[in-house]
Amino acid sequence: MPATKKAVAKPASAKQAVTKPPAAKPPAARTKRPPIESGLLRKRLKKAYPGAHCALDFHDAFSLLVMTILAAQNTDVNVNKVAPDLFARWPDARAMSEAELPELEKAIYSCGFFRMKARSLSEMSKDLVEKFGGQPPRTLEELVSLRGVGRKTANVVLGNAYGIEAGVVVDTHVGRLSRRMGLTKQADPVKVEQDLVKLVPREEWTLFSHLLIDHGRQVCDAKKPLCSTCFLNDVCPRVGVKVSA
Numbered sequence: 001m002p003a004t005k006k007a008v009a010k011p012a013s014a015k016q017a018v019t020k021p022p023a024a025k026p027p028a029a030r031t032k033r034p035p036i037e038s039g040l041l042r043k044r045l046k047k048a049y050p051g052a053h054c055a056l057d058f059h060d061a062f063s064l065l066v067m068t069i070l071a072a073q074n075t076d077v078n079v080n081k082v083a084p085d086l087f088a089r090w091p092d093a094r095a096m097s098e099a100e101l102p103e104l105e106k107a108i109y110s111c112g113f114f115r116m117k118a119r120s121l122s123e124m125s126k127d128l129v130e131k132f133g134g135q136p137p138r139t140l141e142e143l144v145s146l147r148g149v150g151r152k153t154a155n156v157v158l159g160n161a162y163g164i165e166a167g168v169v170v171d172t173h174v175g176r177l178s179r180r181m182g183l184t185k186q187a188d189p190v191k192v193e194q195d196l197v198k199l200v201p202r203e204e205w206t207l208f209s210h211l212l213i214d215h216g217r218q219v220c221d222a223k224k225p226l227c228s229t230c231f232l233n234d235v236c237p238r239v240g241v242k243v244s245a
């Protein structure tokens with residue numbers, strides 16, 4: 001019987017000898033935790049941010065409407081700086097409806113997108129004068145009928161100037177945090193709002209938005225969330241998240 005040939009191991013090529021780097025970890029950590037329970041979340045947020053409120057220094061519904069339009073793609077701090085001079089010149093809808101567009105553009109230049117925003121302010125003021133006697137209306141349907149006014153702006157005005165809980169304001173912070181905490185899987189702000197109003201009692205809709213905005217600004221940043229010191233890190237499904245999500 002012929003002797004069985006022993007298998008001779010081939011020498012590893014230089015290419016094979018190179019140790020492969022470990023597979024990259026997924027960019028965003030995901031745990032198997034359920035969404036944060038709404039009552040617990042609100043309790044902790046309220047404790048952490050007892051003074052949560054609208055960051056725009058408005059004095060009436062018209063000024064809040066104007067300032068919310070200006071705050072798009074801009075900071076509330078900057079809008080608060082521009083507002084005093086703006087309202088000294090054009091204190092109400094009638095005055096602003098008669099403003100020369102180039103003058104209005106100059107006054108709000110630092111708010112960004114100044115041409116588009118000046119046009120929105122002018123058209124919105126004209127609509128207010130023509131349809132509502134110069135006073136911002138008190139329903140969502142009427143507010144969104146004004147040129148330049150969307151659902152988010154309308155919710156801001158109703159909730160903060162009139163104390164009417166018409167919906168949850170979903171800005172970039174509210175959307176991001178709601179997804180991280182598992183409260184929604186939606187990206188579209190209107191769909192996010194539809195999920196949130198089912199989880200939060202109506203009397204807290206406006207407050208809930210302020211609480212999430214404060215947490216988004218102070219802790220749960222888009223790029224660098226402070227998960228290790230966050231007071232929600234024992235319950236948050238996305239604790240350790242590394243990128244905007």
Ligand code: SF4
Pocket residue numbers: 180219220221225226227230231232233236237238239240241
């Ligand atoms: S900071 Fe981290 S732990 Fe806290 S809510 Fe945001 S993702 Fe969750």
